[in-house]
Amino acid sequence: MSDVQLYLLEANANNKTGALEIAARTATKLQQRTLKLIDLVTSLEPHINDKDNGSIRANSVAYLADVIAALPLKVLSMQERRLLCDFILGRLEGDTEGVGASARALLALEALGKWDSSTAQKVLRTFVNNTHPLRQFKLQTERYAVVQLIDLLLAKYRDAMRELHDEDHEFMSGFISYWEGEKDPRNLMIIFSLLQVPMTEWDVHAHAQDLFDSVFNYFPITFKPPPDDPYGITSQDLKNRLRDCIAAISDFAPYAFPQLLDKLDSTSMNTKRDVLQALQACIADYEAKTINLYSVTLWDALKFEVLNVQEEDLAEEALKALALIAAKFSDYGEGPLNAYLRPVIKECNEHLEDAPTKQSEAAGRILHALVGSAPQAADKVSKGILPVLFALYNGSESITKRRGLLEALNQITAAHVKLTEQHPGTDCRALQTFAGDAVDAMIRALISAPKSEVSFRMASLTGVAQLVSVPGVLSDKQIDQAVDTVTNLVLHEQLQGHGDIRTPAIQALSSMALNVPQTVRDRSVPAFMVELPDVLEGNSVPAAVLEAFAQLASERQIFETVVLRLKNKLRSARHQAASRAYQRALLFAILYAFTFGSPARDDGVIRSAYYADYAEPLASDFVKDVSSETDLVAADVVGRISNIILRSQSVHFQSTMYHKNLEWLSPGEDAADTAKQRAEHVTPFLLYYYAAMRPGVVDAAEVVGLLKQQAVSALSVGNSSQASATTLRLVSLLVNKFANPKTMQAILAETGLEVDTLTRDGSSPQAVQAAFAVTKGLLVQGKSGALTTRYLQSLLSLLSTSDSTTAHHFTTLLVPDEILSKENHCLISGLYKQKLFNQAIPLLTAAIRTATPLQKPAYLIALSGLLRHLPYSILSPSLATLTPPLLQTLDLTSTSDITSPAAADQAVKTSALIIFESALMHDPSLLAEHTSSLVTRLLNSTASPTNGASVRAKALQCLALVPRQLKREAVVPYRRQVVRRLLACLDDGRRSVRGEAVRCRTAWLGLDEGGEEED
Amino acid sequence: MPTHLTHLATCSPACTTRTWLSAPHPHLPILATACSDKTVRIYSLRDFRQLSTIGGGHKRSIRSCAWKGSTGSKGESVLATGSFDASAGIWRRWEDGRVSGDGRGEREGERDFTGGLAGGENGAEEEEEDEWRFAVILDGHDSEIKSLAFAPTAPLLATCSRDKSVWIWEELEGDNFETVAVLQEHGGDVKCVAWHPSEEVLASGSYDDDVRLWREDVDDWACCALLSGHEGTVWWVEFEGADGIYALGSQEELNEEQRVYVDARLKAGPRLISCSDDMTIRIWRRVPKEKPELPAGQIKTPSIWKNRDFEEEWVEEARLPQAHERPVYCVSWSRKTGRVASTGSDGKIVVYEEKWSRAAGVANGDGDGDVAMSGGGDAGPDMEDITAKKLKGSDGHKGGVTEWSVVAELENTHDVFEVNHVIWAPRADKGKRIEDEEVLVSTGDDGEVKIWTFDT
């Protein structure tokens, strides 16, 4: 049998690969010259002309195509290729069977050698003339091949193709209609892009409408790709290509705009969305002179999307389009821009007349968009609007109206701010002419308008700040007034009874500090100082003033001024023995400035000079004067100030400072009692100081010494809870950062902090706490696993006998402590939480199952204490085992264990509830089987007074998730019971809880019980 | 005042959503409660436990239910239900003595989760439900049915609806109900219907603030009286017992005035009581017509007479002391004691009693008037102004022939919830003290049906 016959068999049997092999074999024969092309063609004759079987004819062409495709270059001579080409085209004229294969064959031929333009033209003409319209071929793959072929022609033989069109005016219409009715996205993707060649490169003016319609037929794209679409064509891809076609040439405008605007009235939001984006594309791509013809029409249509917002994003798109039009004209010419803006300005002015309304607000947005579009537009709009706006403003007594107008003005100013950032040196004369009046009016409003007119004054404040930040619109004098006014607000507004205008005022002042730092330095800062005397009678503190002042430090421009003034103020306050409260407040202000402000940085590191200028003097002053009764807060704050400045400094800098400081750091030779007092006094500072130090700075010996000291005070009785808490943190820190893991146990033994010892029977509460502190340090460090595990065991073993007090300590193991952080150069194991979970939780859950009712609470408390600070991701895998005990913790009541204080008890429940909340969010399925007891327990947890407000609220939040997260049929049975029992919560004593109750009840009421067919 | 109302029991399990109305069975110690959960619950008046739930017949709340009177129900209980789904249902059940509460309590307990949703959840339940047969559904009203009532004197059922109409259905053989009248004079929702105890007269109260009376004229039902006066929706109307007059006590040694009054009352027949959104409770009395034996000549003109006979005149005889501070949803007039109980939005239950007023009023005037009246002739006007006088005096104030006074008042009877219905029922539990002892049954928004004893 001849190859072709074999191929036909395989093809018949739908064996693609088999067929290809045969074609390849033929190809090799041709290559080895064992088969002449002419013989191949003659062998085809009988089949390719098969009278009564189309598929045989098609397959024989496919055979030919596959053979050619399998041929390497240079096998076929130029005229052999032409001969084949003519052969294929020739038979297409008589018989369109195997059109796809023919296309493939031609593609293959073209790959073997470029065509001359007449061939290329002949190919296209043959297809357009004989296979028109393409949709007659039902197989997508067939059409696809043709589409590819024509795409190739238009890409590689641009001139030749254009000639076709230039020489024959009939051609175009045939070419356009050739594609009619194509539905397949794969083909359309290519057609949309190939059509852009004639659209953009040929003179298609005469055919513009047909050409446009041929693509616009597909608008809007509603295609949804099948879930497992192998070609990964999204409807967005199609939308984009189609949009490019629509926007391709200005000639489309007469057809595009009317039809698009017509579709803009669609009720489908998606259609409107597509229309607006298409419009934007057209506006951007069509020529300005074309847009000029439609600008007003477009305005008339687009404005409604803003004036009567249906969907916020649609309004945004419409505004973009409007701005694009203005931008288009800005460098095109006065006339069109005026023509466009005239009606806009007219209408906006009309809306402003009855401000404040929905539509005056909309007008404001429109103005904002247009002003922001380009300097020229900004100028014209301002010229057109501002006179009217101010006439209205001065003509009206109504504060509400004035507020509405100011808001519009602010839109314009805001746009100017944006504009001047994008185009520095933009001339804002139009705004400038009115800026004076504006700022005066607004300052007047801020000073003299009734304080109850919140929005009016807010609008004025925003306006003032914005005008100051548009360069050059205000005179220095006006700026001074503006700054003074805002400063006054910040300093003298009484907050009683009306809206909190101070916060925005402070922000306004900061923004002014950015734009006009000198003015703020010269005028605001002194004003602040006046409000901050050196001494105040009594304990009164101008907290508000201090807070505001500290916030100014957020502006780099005046940071230095702020902190310097604060420091001096503190010093003189000290000298004149001002109240401790005042001194504290000043310390807080400095701390705030350094923490949230913008201190100077040298390549990212806070400037080391601050240490000598601020931290050191504060610290030494403080540490030295032991005389004054201890002030833990001050110690803490000073410590943190030093910490912030010190911790990112180099080892060198740190150790220099450290050894310099040692003389006042290290305890003097005082009597025991003063030593104890001194320790209390200094420890909070030391905590932060050592937290700042890099490990290398302190050597081993010193560490042991330090630990010893802390051990002593940690184990001593009668410290205030704060004092001992601080000591314990310091212990954890030292263990974690400075103690050498290799010699850890030795060090602990030497310093009397060996956990096994600390947890021996009958050990004091202090000892137990210390044990937890040490274990925490080790745990977080993760370096000495074995030791940690052992210590953990002994801590857990305490539970069997202990009351809930010990149990509550377990929280401290995981509670986040800012001291133990990478910034403080601590050793933080990435996995310590996971480790702890794996070690402790199984033991606890097991213990809970077997525990006596008396022991149980302790275990439950410990469990929830640990879980409280674990990321949900860690515990979710074990949720199944955790759920039962967690449900039990909700039953804990203070009465279940008298020794456990209510607050702690609440904390236990809260943590359980928080876990249920996450569980309901992330894996409700796991809770499904517990629905009944969960619902009951949550309901019980909403009862007062056994549960605190926060527990009740949290319980309600969880309960609200149940109907949303669990399967409907699973929860419907509880609906009525819950809805009913929640009635009580609606009357809860706490407003916040009532709020949650309302939300929760709404969620349950929303649960459709079903069963009703509708009328 | 010392309250004479004592909480006896609460039917259990309670419904988890609003309950609208409870109707005691004409002769069995059971209660049917219309619930917004689309069911009717049957409670025992012996132990106040739920006996069964009737459900599955209606798509929306059951607003009202009514028992067919003992007469003609031959050993079978018949219950009609009216629902917001605009249809009325007829249910039947053989009286096999198994209806008394035989402690099915625990099992009921399980049920209250599903709020007794249609079709019980276990086999035993099924069979229990099965005993109530859904016989027929009456469609016709355009919107919610608010109330319905079986006539005591004829096989008639009246239904009323938000569609402003009252329908009268006649029960034929084999569960066929034929519409005999659709009465549409009301200008608003018809809230309630009630039958006259001895005549084929139907009363209806409406959202249009009016009460109307309906009667068959030749073979057409029509409105025979319009009782206007209320200044808000009329929520409930009810007739006095056939011999309510004797509640006033012995007919011996009555003074002239009282005898005249009794006489007038006997002529007038049972009175009608109505309560309203305007917070008042009013008692209406028919103005009787003299039937002068006509001279032969005049019989030629019957039409006029017929007309005169057909149209009735009712007057507001008394207004009960104002005890409610929110709309009054229901009043119940004891057939046995003549006492009236009322309840409403303020959650109160109030009991009133009618007595001969101690102070005998200006009797003579009435006496004369009465004589004049018996003198025959055109009596209408005189009768009116007599009644008018009585009316003046008789709303609980000094000087009337009778006066109404509050004898018991109790707040928060259903916690803080509104009470939708109250009704007198014969006492049937072990605690029963005397023959004919009555209890009050109240039905509330809290889904509870509560039983109260009343002591004098």
Next chain:
Amino acid sequence: MEADKDNVNPTIINPSDLPSRRRSAPTAKRAGLFDALAPAYPSLADGLSSPEASSSEPSSDEEPEEIDEQEVYDLISTISDPEHPLSLGSLGVVKLEDIAILPPTSARSRISTVTVLVTPTTSACSLTTVIGLGVKVRLVNALPPRFRVDVRIKPGTSSTAGEVNKQLGDKERVAAAMENKSLVNVVNNMLATCE
């Protein structure tokens, strides 16, 4: 669809002019900016003795916060108008001064009454009933049952006030309305914006 709105361009109240608890609250209670900086003692997080824990209301010392007009306002001002994507508060349909809470009338009674006067955006607003229904439903669902909720149209603001008031005052009609799916959907959409 814009056209058949009763009032296409209503006046809008600026959010910051709407009454809110934050504003009416005495500033004494306001948290200081530096509070965040006050020393924290995480190792006391076991809540045994830490100041922050003890301050976290041991449920006993809760002084009750009574339900007041502002709270009622907050419940209904966020309901959205059926024809504008705006809240009843910002449209001035519900106003704080038009909300009244009447205490129980007698020592023995526990029933309080909430009266809300609704101001339609136009006197001919065909949706007045629906709005009133929305307010009524919201309050009946969100207030404890000891409150009776009376929703009425503010005198002189609606041509149909009488009819609407009577309907809203009729518990039977309201109950029935709430069993009508299509009405329920309308109301739910209005209430969807109440968080």
